[in-house]
């Protein structure tokens with residue numbers, strides 16, 4: 001994609017300027033195996049907004065952070081830094097919304113924990129963070145199916161934490177702690193919530 005970016009962008013903008021229909025083959029040129037694989041690696045197979053696992057990346061799940069719609073930012077259709085990985089629901093909730101003055105939180109650039117706080121299975125935007133609040137509201141970071149999935153995730157981690165606390169010091173306790181740390185690592189779904197549970201129940 002890198003090598004063709006300028007050519008494709010010029011062709012796309014040319015069609016738009018002439019009011020022509022954009023050929024599908026051109027418009028979907030960002031949807032290449034190498035692009036998908038790179039995004040999956042960079043995003044650890046997780047949706048950039050809700051942290052759900054996105055193992056099968058379809059065309060429509062490649063997120064244009066600034067919408068590629070013709071009246072928005074078509075010039076960024078093939079721009080790598082404008083691409084992300086998103087689950088279908090987050091992708092749809094965001095749609096073609098984008099405000100340059102209040103852009104959505106972009107976890108590739110912004111630090112999510114500066115903007116959000118996880119309490120149990122809920123994600124709250126921190127006070128006086130309009131970008132975080134807009135992201136939370138528009139993308140619906142506490143939609144019922146996410147709460148349900150986070151709850152399952154957290155409960156399985158709490159079971160490990162309880163076992164950890166029930167152990168006397170020793171190799172098994174160390175092994176449980178290592179397992180807990182693996183389960184809350186960045187490559188696991190909903191790690192923001194599970195990290196805060198471990199923080200509250202082990203580190204304090």
Ligand SMILES: [Zn+2]
Nearest residue numbers: 047050087090
């Ligand atoms: Zn999502």
